Amino acid sequence: MLDDKIKESLDQLINRTIISLHTIMFPLRIGKANFHIQNESDYALGLAHGMIIAGFVSDFNAYNNREPNEEEMVEMSTVIFKRTEEIREAIFKGE
Numbered sequence: 001m002l003d004d005k006i007k008e009s010l011d012q013l014i015n016r017t018i019i020s021l022h023t024i025m026f027p028l029r030i031g032k033a034n035f036h037i038q039n040e041s042d043y044a045l046g047l048a049h050g051m052i053i054a055g056f057v058s059d060f061n062a063y064n065n066r067e068p069n070e071e072e073m074v075e076m077s078t079v080i081f082k083r084t085e086e087i088r089e090a091i092f093k094g095e
Helices: 004-031 039-065 072-081 084-095
Strands: none
Touching: 004 039, 004 072, 004 084, 039 072, 039 084, 072 084
């Protein structure tokens, strides 16, 4: 199970990602043809999830000196998916 410090770090990481989505959406709109992006919002959601997961694994490793195990990754994913609607809303506001 994730301890309180890691849970707080994950929540902060999700919050920072949500705040930065408006900045991410501008170049994404401009470069979407070059990257062959067909669905901008789906791409942005995947990008946001990837940013959060990468940040979580990095923070977890720095705090625990090991990679998260499968159970910890499932718990992290549960937290992300509970906040996915909030992330989607930020994407649509940034478009």
